Amino acid sequence: MSRSLRAGALLGCLLLVPTLVHAQAQASIAGIVRDTSGAVLPGVTIEASSPELIEKVRSAITDASGQYRIENLRPGAYTVTFSLAGFSTVRREGIELAGAATFNVNADMKVLGSRTATITGGKLEELIEVPVRPDGTFTFGYIPPGKYLLSLYPPTPGIASMPITIENADISGAELVPLPTQKVTGRIIVRNGPIPPFQSVSISASPPSTGMR
Numbered sequence: 001m002s003r004s005l006r007a008g009a010l011l012g013c014l015l016l017v018p019t020l021v022h023a024q025a026q027a028s029i030a031g032i033v034r035d036t037s038g039a040v041l042p043g044v045t046i047e048a049s050s051p052e053l054i055e056k057v058r059s060a061i062t063d064a065s066g067q068y069r070i071e072n073l074r075p076g077a078y079t080v081t082f083s084l085a086g087f088s089t090v091r092r093e094g095i096e097l098a099g100a101a102t103f104n105v106n107a108d109m110k111v112l113g114s115r116t117a118t119i120t121g122g123k124l125e126e127l128i129e130v131p132v133r134p135d136g137t138f139t140f141g142y143i144p145p146g147k148y149l150l151s152l153y154p155p156t157p158g159i160a161s162m163p164i165t166i167e168n169a170d171i172s173g174a175e176l177v178p179l180p181t182q183k184v185t186g187r188i189i190v191r192n193g194p195i196p197p198f199q200s201v202s203i204s205a206s207p208p209s210t211g212m213r
Contacts, residue, residue, distance in 0.1 A: 028070060045060075050079070
């Protein structure tokens, strides 16, 4: 091979290198996983799934600092799922990956069966939710003045929501107290005939008295 041909072949190879590197560039997903109190969660399994992946799913596990990273992901739409025993599964859909960038996908996971206190109304644009601690206490921070409704979720029989008014001072000692309740049992009796196939019995608050008889 002549010197000129060898030089031309070498130049062609050098020109191909950036193209191959660009074609092989792939994206990554990374982030941190916490519980609703803000504590990091190690040992969480994260799965990134997409039709663009040959194996369809690629996974990682959070480290001691609650962080994870999934690399070499082809461009396309992904669904990222976070799972850990004892916690509700978190699912993030419609994550579009492109180029060689790293996409940040974090998650906050709730303990299964845990209760939260919620507050709505006033100047809030949406419901605010905080976890209820094992001793039953909870704390909302930075709530603007106004009238609000304090509730427990999931709703608990016998525990009513509580209206509160926030003015120019902190509120402490707000209590969601179980109401006194009584059991009501009974029996349907129909005179002179069989009992119709009733499906249910309901109970509701009686309307206020008008003072007329």
